[in-house]
Amino acid sequence: MTAVQEVPISAGGNPIGFGSMKRVEDQRFVRGQGNYVDDVNLPGMLHSAILRSPWAHARIKSIDTSAAEALPGVIAVLTGKALEGIPRPSLLGDNFAWMPTLSYDTQAVLATDKVRFQGQEVAFVIAESRYIAKDAVELIDVDYEPLEPVMDAKRAMDPGAPVIRDDKGQTDNSITDVHGHKTWESGNAISTAEAIARAEADPNCVVVTQEVMYPRVHPAPMETCGSVAHMDKVTGQLTLYTTSQAPHAHRTVYAMVAGLPEQKIRVISPDIGGGFGNKVGVYPGYVLSILGTIVTGKPVKWIEDRGENLMSTSFARDYHMTGKIAATKDGKILAVDVDVLADHGAFNGVAQPTNYPAGFFHIFSGSYDYPDAHCKVTPVYTNKAPGGVAYACSFRITEAVYVIERLVDCLAAELGMDPAELRLKNLLKPEQFPYTSPTGWVYDSGQYEKTMRVAMEIAGYDELRREQAEKRARGEYMGIGISFFTEGVGAGPRKDMDILGLGMADGIELRVHPTGKAVLRLSVMSQGQGHETTYAQIVAHELGIPPEDIDVVNGDTDQTPFGLGTYGSRSMPVSGAAAAIVSRKVKERARIVAAAALECSPDDLEWELGRWSVKGDKERGKTIQEIALLSHSSLELPEGVEGHLDATAVYNPPNLTYPYGAYICVVDVDPGTGVVKVRRFIAVDDCGTRVNPMLVDGQVHGGIADGIGMALMELIAFDTDGNNLGGSFMDYLLPTSMECPSFELGETVTPSPHHPIGAKGVGESATVGSPAAVVNAVMDALAPFGVRHADMPLTPSNVWRAIQGNPIRVDMAIE
Amino acid sequence: MEISMKINGAEVTHDVEPRTLLVHFVRENAGLRGTHWGCDTSNCGACVLWVDGTPIKSCTMLAASAAGHDITTVEGLEKDGKLDPIQQGFIECHGLQCGFCTPGMLMTGRWILDNNPKPSEEEIREGISGQLCRCTGYKNIVDSIHWAAAHPAENEVSA
Ligand code: FES
Ligand code: FES
Numbered sequence: 001m002t003a004v005q006e007v008p009i010s011a012g013g014n015p016i017g018f019g020s021m022k023r024v025e026d027q028r029f030v031r032g033q034g035n036y037v038d039d040v041n042l043p044g045m046l047h048s049a050i051l052r053s054p055w056a057h058a059r060i061k062s063i064d065t066s067a068a069e070a071l072p073g074v075i076a077v078l079t080g081k082a083l084e085g086i087p088r089p090s091l092l093g094d095n096f097a098w099m100p101t102l103s104y105d106t107q108a109v110l111a112t113d114k115v116r117f118q119g120q121e122v123a124f125v126i127a128e129s130r131y132i133a134k135d136a137v138e139l140i141d142v143d144y145e146p147l148e149p150v151m152d153a154k155r156a157m158d159p160g161a162p163v164i165r166d167d168k169g170q171t172d173n174s175i176t177d178v179h180g181h182k183t184w185e186s187g188n189a190i191s192t193a194e195a196i197a198r199a200e201a202d203p204n205c206v207v208v209t210q211e212v213m214y215p216r217v218h219p220a221p222m223e224t225c226g227s228v229a230h231m232d233k234v235t236g237q238l239t240l241y242t243t244s245q246a247p248h249a250h251r252t253v254y255a256m257v258a259g260l261p262e263q264k265i266r267v268i269s270p271d272i273g274g275g276f277g278n279k280v281g282v283y284p285g286y287v288l289s290i291l292g293t294i295v296t297g298k299p300v301k302w303i304e305d306r307g308e309n310l311m312s313t314s315f316a317r318d319y320h321m322t323g324k325i326a327a328t329k330d331g332k333i334l335a336v337d338v339d340v341l342a343d344h345g346a347f348n349g350v351a352q353p354t355n356y357p358a359g360f361f362h363i364f365s366g367s368y369d370y371p372d373a374h375c376k377v378t379p380v381y382t383n384k385a386p387g388g389v390a391y392a393c394s395f396r397i398t399e400a401v402y403v404i405e406r407l408v409d410c411l412a413a414e415l416g417m418d419p420a421e422l423r424l425k426n427l428l429k430p431e432q433f434p435y436t437s438p439t440g441w442v443y444d445s446g447q448y449e450k451t452m453r454v455a456m457e458i459a460g461y462d463e464l465r466r467e468q469a470e471k472r473a474r475g476e477y478m479g480i481g482i483s484f485f486t487e488g489v490g491a492g493p494r495k496d497m498d499i500l501g502l503g504m505a506d507g508i509e510l511r512v513h514p515t516g517k518a519v520l521r522l523s524v525m526s527q528g529q530g531h532e533t534t535y536a537q538i539v540a541h542e543l544g545i546p547p548e549d550i551d552v553v554n555g556d557t558d559q560t561p562f563g564l565g566t567y568g569s570r571s572m573p574v575s576g577a578a579a580a581i582v583s584r585k586v587k588e589r590a591r592i593v594a595a596a597a598l599e600c601s602p603d604d605l606e607w608e609l610g611r612w613s614v615k616g617d618k619e620r621g622k623t624i625q626e627i628a629l630l631s632h633s634s635l636e637l638p639e640g641v642e643g644h645l646d647a648t649a650v651y652n653p654p655n656l657t658y659p660y661g662a663y664i665c666v667v668d669v670d671p672g673t674g675v676v677k678v679r680r681f682i683a684v685d686d687c688g689t690r691v692n693p694m695l696v697d698g699q700v701h702g703g704i705a706d707g708i709g710m711a712l713m714e715l716i717a718f719d720t721d722g723n724n725l726g727g728s729f730m731d732y733l734l735p736t737s738m739e740c741p742s743f744e745l746g747e748t749v750t751p752s753p754h755h756p757i758g759a760k761g762v763g764e765s766a767t768v769g770s771p772a773a774v775v776n777a778v779m780d781a782l783a784p785f786g787v788r789h790a791d792m793p794l795t796p797s798n799v800w801r802a803i804q805g806n807p808i809r810v811d812m813a814i815e
Numbered sequence: 816m817e818i819s820m821k822i823n824g825a826e827v828t829h830d831v832e833p834r835t836l837l838v839h840f841v842r843e844n845a846g847l848r849g850t851h852w853g854c855d856t857s858n859c860g861a862c863v864l865w866v867d868g869t870p871i872k873s874c875t876m877l878a879a880s881a882a883g884h885d886i887t888t889v890e891g892l893e894k895d896g897k898l899d900p901i902q903q904g905f906i907e908c909h910g911l912q913c914g915f916c917t918p919g920m921l922m923t924g925r926w927i928l929d930n931n932p933k934p935s936e937e938e939i940r941e942g943i944s945g946q947l948c949r950c951t952g953y954k955n956i957v958d959s960i961h962w963a964a965a966h967p968a969e970n971e972v973s974a
Contacts, residue, residue: 022906029914030902030921032849032889039848131832222853222861222915222949273851273915274949306854528913528950698909698955705952729858729947737940737953 008609010546016609017541020694024532024552025271034271037226040241042299045228046075048292049133050285051123051140052308053115056149056383056722057162060111060122060142067139068125073132075296077140078124078288080112086291088259099257099287102280102499103357104178105348106168107386109284109291115144116164116346117385118724119311121284126292126300149383149722151813153320153343156380164346164381175348175379177357186362187374187439195335195372199326205334207326210410213791214399215810216318216343216384216716218310218726219391220734221527223273225313226303229289233297236264242286244269245279245525246565249502251557253282256500258290269555275527276706276767277390280351280567281314311727314351314387315716318343319361319399320811325407331417333426335372338364338403342379342388349386351567352395353497353504359389359396360488362439366404367448367486367660368426373438383722392703392767394487395568401485405772406789409481409779413788419482419776420461424452427484434753441488443658444752444760446686451748452484455662455684458746464666472784477669478679481777485663485769488656489761490573499564505652506570507561508578510539510586512645514632516625518545520582522554523563524575529699529763531571534691535579538757541691542583543590543624544610561648569659569761573752576691578651580756585647590627593645596637597622597630657752657760661685663704665773669781674800676778678708678739681770684746688760696762697745703766704743709735711774715793720813818882822847823891833879837871838862840878841888849889849918853947860946863919864888870923872945889918892925900963901925910959912950919946924960933964 007017014021028034065077083097098106111122123140127133148162155161156173164173174182199205227242238260244250247267255262272279285302292300304313320341326334342358344350352359358377365373389395408426412419427448428435435443464480471478494503509521520535536550553559563575587607594612595602598620605612605621613621622630631645666680681704690696713733716726726732751758771792778794779787782802790798790807798808818835819828822845829844841850841864852874853861862874865887892899901924904910911917920943927934927942934942939957948956 023909025914026906026911029911029917030889030898030905031893032847032918034849034914036848036851036915038842038852131834220949222859222913222947223851224853272913273853274913276949306856306859528911528915530912694909698912698951701952701954702912702950703952706949728856729854730856734947734949736944736947737957738944740953742936742957743952743954 010548012546012548014547015537016544016546018537018689018691021533021537021547021692023530025530036223036271036273037228037241037243038303040228040270042228042230045299045301046126046128046296047130047133048124048126048289048300048302049130049137050121050308051137052312053111053118053120053122055115055144055146056118056151057147057164058115058144059147060114061145062143063123064141065123068136071132071136071139073128074125074136075128076126077136078110078291080108080110083110084112096291099282101347101349101386102351103348107347107349109287113167117383118722119308119385124288124292126296151383151718151720151722153341153380153382156382164383173381175344175381178354181357184358184377185375188372189374192335192337192372192374196324196326196337199334204329205326206329206414207324208407208410208414209322209324210407210789211322212403212406212789213811214317214319214321214402215792217316217391217710217714218716218732219276219278219316220310220732221274221276221278224304224306224309225279225283225285227286227289228299228301229293230299231293237266238264238290239266239268240290241268241270243272243279245275245527245567247525247555247557248523248562249499249564250282252502253500254290257287267557269525272525272527276392277316277567278314279527280390281349281387283313306729307727310716310732311724312385314390315385316388316391316393317399318388321399321403323403323407325411327411329415331415331422331425333368333370335370336365336404336407338375340375340377342377343382343384344379344388345382345384345386347386350388351499352389353491353499355496356395360394361396361400363397363437363441363486363488364400364404365438367428367484369428369432370426371438384718392706392764394489394764394768397487398768401483401768402772405483405485405776409776410788413783420456423482423484424449427452442655443486444655444754445750446658446660447748447750448660451660451684451686452662454746454748455664455682458684458744459664459682477671477781477784479667479669479777479779479781481665481773481775481780483663483769483773483776486658486660487569487765487768488658489569489764490653490657491568491570492653493655494652502564504564505650506563506574506578507648507650508575508582509561509648510582510646512586512628514629516545516549516628518550520550520552520579521560522552522575523561524566524571525555527566529571530695534695537691538576538579539583542580543587545624569763572759572761573657573755574651574653576759577653577756578649581651582647582649585649586645589645589647590624592641593627593631593637594622597635654754657688657755659685659687659760659762659765661765661769663769663773665777667777667781669778669799671803674796674803676712676794676799678741678774680744681741682744683766684748685762685765686748686750687762687765688749688751688755689758690749691759699762700745700766701743703764704770705735705740706767707770708739708774711771711792711794712739713793713795715810717810718813720815725814816879818878820881820884820886822886823888831878835878836874837876837878837881838873841873841886847888847890851915851918853915858947860919861916863922863946865922865926870926889921892921899925900966900968901928901960903966904959904963908955908959908962910951910955916946916948920948920956924963927960928964
């Protein structure tokens with residue numbers, strides 16, 4: 001465990017260790033020299049387009065591809081039927097029409113029997129150009145027999161509801177996980193029910209029940225998904241350039257899906273234009289580009305349109321939650337129970353650890369000290385796109401934070417207590433860590449009250465409340481919203497966490513060249529996080545090599561060791577630890593080499609950044625650069641000691657890390673139009689040690705914008721006919737520079753005791769923590785109208801209707 | 816049809832389908848892949864470049880309509896091996912993460928400063944409001960443009 005210390009500056013002007021440092025990768029990006037998947041151009045490359053279903057639920061009676069095939073420039077048209085004819089030499093099914101999902105379900109690559117959501121893949125055209133491929137898609141004639149769609153999770157469980165997954169012989173729309181469970185529970189159901197019953201009977205207690213919907217949203221990275229596949233017929237080598245947050249895991253899945261030898265598959269994720277969980281899943285389009293190159297013998301590129309991205313790839317949330325919170329009348333929380341109906345779409349394709357079928361939702365008990373909590377999650381199939389775990393949700397902690405933080409505010413309203421005071425009264429105390437939550441999570445460290453007070457101080461909380469009172473007296477509606485969140489990130493440990501049987505641990509490799517320059521190879525994958533910069537800083541911190549002398553490689557399975565990739569904020573907690581550990585291995589080897597060169601015992605040496613020297617005789621020493629050369633030289637090393645300064649490591653985290661934060665949002669609401677203006681947003685994050693504070697702040701900024709977007713404008717809605725109403729950026733609204741204020745950040749630093757450098761990860765903190773702050777602020781503004789809750793997104797019409805006592809129902813399809 | 820235009824000062828001629836979009840002409844035919852594409856509906860601004868010095872969403876213009884005009888893309892910002900202050904500003908202020916929106920933001924940012932060398936925060940926010948960024952929350956983009964305003968190149972007339 002290390003905290004930030006005074007850091008020397010390198011000749012290149014960079015901190016030799018932790019501190020704000022300009023990013024290495026920016027040099028290419030500001031010149032327009034990034035290399036994204038759509039920038040990959042191979043000789044003889046063909047292009048492709050996917051025909052997608054216009055119906056949410058329909059039987060396919062016939063598909064006529066003859067006109068498309070006859071179009072000049074079209075090379076091949078693949079349908080589900082054609083894929084059924086390609087035998088698959090693997091354990092996961094006997095043909096290519098279906099593929100496994102990351103949750104042990106199956107998903108159609110191209111629909112055969114039925115289409116099950118609007119936008120589902122029906123046919124794949126390969127052509128000489130993208131324009132021709134698109135033309136050919138228009139020429140495919142599909143005869144559909146429309147079926148009644150199930151667009152509403154509540155309706156999905158009705159006994160008479162149409163059955164979506166008849167392909168699996170199902171007779172209802174329930175989902176069964178790999179362990180045979182149809183509902184997922186955690187915490188203590190009995191003690192929680194008893195605590196709530198006691199509170200209900202006790203005149204000194206209250207129980208508040210609130211239904212809250214976290215509607216379906218989409219991560220919508222600026223770059224859509226895509227791939228370029230190339231199979232070399234002679235060598236049997238498949239190279240796949242793809243938008244993947246987890247290149248190694250994807251390679252293994254392709255080896256399983258396609259029955260190809262894994263050593264012959266090379267997955268390259270070049271620069272990724274944002275991921276946010278959208279690029280964790282394996283999509284039919286990727287598989288089709290692979291099948292396309294196998295069929296044609298040429299490289300095949302597939303790039304999604306924005307509409308395809310929004311309508312078919314991993315959505316997020318769609319959690320219908322009913323929470324109960326019990327407390328004493330003076331504000332001591334006693335118990336929380338949450339019941340969830342989870343809409344998983346037409347295929348159970350959530351990307352999350354196998355043993356956590358509801359993701360990490362069970363951390364919903366939050367940042368507060370109370371003994372009894374319980375949740376039950378019931379997943380269902382609907383005729384919507386598959387997915388669910390995406391959009392920087394930290395495996396559904398977003399939903400968990402949202403429900404508890406809304407419940408706490410509803411409780412505050414019920415008690416007539418200030419929401420800050422209520423939180424301060426219940427926050428966990430520093431001496432309670434490590435803290436075992438009522439649902440069994442072991443929080444590593446925290447100084448919650450301190451962090452909360454820093455946020456209140458930056459906000460000028462008391463002054464804001466005074467201003468609000470004055471404004472209310474004048475008929476102006478200002479709201480102040482608080483959210484205090486705790487996340488558990490950095491999955492594994494591998495014994496508890498795996499995806500499709502792959503344990504969540506990550507490899508790393510460090511080589512120090514004879515001249516003292518180094519290369520670090522990562523299993524995790526940047527989608528904008530700046531790994532090339534921060535990981536060099538970790539090695540610099542450990543070894544004293546200037547960061548500009550260290551190259552960081554990621555995103556190529558041929559060049560990097562195996563690991564599960566970047567999502568769930570796991571890079572810094574897992575690979576960040578691996579980087580420190582592999583550096584320490586090199587440091588120990590350097591000590592032996594230095595001792596041999598200095599003709600002393602390794603025990604006689606001491607380390608100061610970048611140099612081993614003889615204890616008590618500082619003059620006699622060797623720098624890491626000198627040692628690197630010596631390690632490759634003719635210097636005689638002790639028996640059994642290999643030369644060179646290289647090392648590898650695999651880091652299997654002993655526990656999750658638990659970043660947390662206190663957020664305060666200030667809004668002004670115009671009751672006449674329902675327009676919400678976010679005036680201020682204060683975010684105080686504690687993510688442990690900050691390797692590069694500038695980059696931490698940047699990630700927090702992005703997450704706050706996400707939260708403002710989800711709270712106020714983003715929604716993938718459906719009508720009762722099954723039409724997706726959020727299939728373009730005209731309908732799916734994202735926040736612009738005008739909706740976002742200039743964020744005000746603060747920090748506290750409580751290192752994780754079990755992480756080698758004390759870092760906790762921060763990539764998703766703000767996306768997880770901010771929506772509740774915005775919604776709480778709007779509800780606070782609307783309190784004079786008697787409004788206690790309205791669901792996101794709080795669009796002007798929704799706010800206006802909430803004021804009229806009739807907020808929009810986002811939990812149901814639109815008539 | 817044969818289409819010619821000047822891109823970053825060089826004459827470029829290609830035989831393309833009449834319906835070819837300018838963004839595709841620049842990326843596929845001229846091979847300048849710094850200009851990106853991010854949506855179907857002219858909403859994102861990843862494709863912004865200049866036509867005769869004015870920022871345009873190049874996904875919304877036919878290459879044929881740009882024939883004979885002067886196009887400037889992100890690749891044209893660096894002069895004589897020296898980054899434009901707007902490029903330097905984005906590096907200094909961490910104005911980018913994944914970099915996908917960045918070329919469009921740079922082109923608009925440069926144009927804002929060319930027309931208003933000392934813009935206010937509000938003016939910058941309004942200037943980039945037709946472009947989306949999913950990573951930065953815009954704050955550091957605003958700061959980056961301010962940085963460039965405060966550090967004009969030697970040949971720029973500072974206001
Ligand atoms: S590509 Fe989105 S506006 Fe041009
Ligand atoms: S930096 Fe990623 S979209 Fe702007």
